[in-house]
Amino acid sequence: MDTKRLLLLGVLVVAAIILVLVFFRSGGEEKIKEVSVEAPKEQEKSAEQPLQTKTVTLFFLSEEDSLLHPEEREISDNSSLAHLASQTIEELLKGSRNGSPSSFPDETKLRELFVTGEGIAYVDFSGEISDRHTSGSTAEIFTVFTVVNSLTYNFKSIKRVFILVEGIERETLAGHIDLSRPLLPRYDLVAN
């Protein structure tokens, strides 16, 4: 009787463990990825940071044609996906090194960036991006899609981008492009 009970208990415990494992495994594929990126980095850091860099491609509106042109930047690689993505946007805000005009109003800052399990990057900008926007459809299209393209192009797990302003969802930046849903990249705006 007792052994039977013990056996049953054992089976239950094993089942519970399996369930828990399965739950976590299937739960957030994205999360697991992030963690596995982060974990080894932590060790490296403590072992006297061998400064690793990652090359990312940014997109800037060229003065020559009305298309986006890629420029490469090095960002430090010892961080999470959200941090890598943040650095990418920071670099984008710093502007082009080839004289392309900025698609962002002066003083625009990145407040926060996080990536959800479904691959949506939420990019939160300071109010300037909207309040000081020069407006005009073309200007707005390029502000929005330099952000979207620069993220989706470099990070496979970012599928879509949701732009926030001062932490909240905006209808548009300056009256044109719909920001009420996450955006897919527009590689047709990129020069070949």
Add this chain to the structure above:
Amino acid sequence: MLSLSQDLPTLRLSVKDFDTYGQVTIESTVPLSTHVEKHTAIFVVRIRADKHFVIRRESFQSRYIKSIGWARGSDYYMLTINVTDVDFIHEAANLTNPHRLIIDIGLPGMKTAEAQESSVSRARPSQKAPEKPKVSEEKPEETVRSERAQPKSENIPSPISAPSQGIKTIVIDPGHGGLEAGAKGRSGTLEKSLTLPISKKLKSIIERNLAYRVVLTRENDVDVSLENRAATANNNRAALFISIHVNGSPRKAAYGSETFFLSLNATDEEARRLAYMENNSSEIESRISSERDDDIMMILWDMAQSAFIAQSSQLAENIQTELNSLLGTKNRGIKQAPFKVLTGVACPAVLVEVAFITNPAEEKKLIEEDFQDRVAQAIYRGIANFLRKYPLE
């Protein structure tokens, strides 16, 4: 959750093919107040609703009906029935017990064989009558005031047997306004103060030459939300929606005119996902992944414009062609972008960027009355050409 949905009024959509026509049935748990209207190859069904409906759909295959989408307006639901032939006509009947709207769609002279269903349908075309005046009552005030003269009907074919509710409307949307000035030129010109006069000029040219009345989304320098601009189109049952803008770019050199129509960008993927979740069958999943969105039998939209993309692109093309030849501005072509103001519009809709206010030479032109006249003229021709090719019933 179950009990909740039982309390909510429910619409059940189904489609069935007969020999000569397809039949859409919209069954409801509450009496329906409806109106059906044809826009080329799309039939738009408006269902008055002060509450939310639960919408249940059955997937279908039909020779007559390509897809059905829906959108929710302020106090109505709108179903868009995409059909396979632009020449299709419809016969609608509101029946009771259960409450349902039956819409037969096919070529003129359809339904010889199945006299049964159709005779039932014809028996009681009752409920439509009380509702119709209510809807069209919404704005006669404004209409009468803003209408200078009854436009003459020359080149517009008069509707055959369509539930004629009089003259059709084109809604013109002067971009920005009030605190929202839009783009700014180097010498200080504001977009909002250019879009209004151009829109007014366009209005008067259209009303002089076409059998349409024109409603502007704003008559003065006031703020109007993007949602209300789209609502003006839908509430007036606009045949066309034209948003007038002046462009701006960080590139000083950028110049030329552009005509935009809506891109679904993120939304088509979203629609697929929702359609999949709603139907939740592996059969649907494989169909969605292998076919283009046009062919998905049932698409769930919260964007009325999705149904009109093809027509909007034609309208954009026609307008852009005229802008190019009349203005001699550089052709920047027709483009797509997810414009907020276009998403909710339930008719062919475009956004015209006349020229770049950020380009000093174009800014100078834009403030000239003569240039504004020519722009309005060009847009008018584009509209007229579109209407000639795709006459609306």
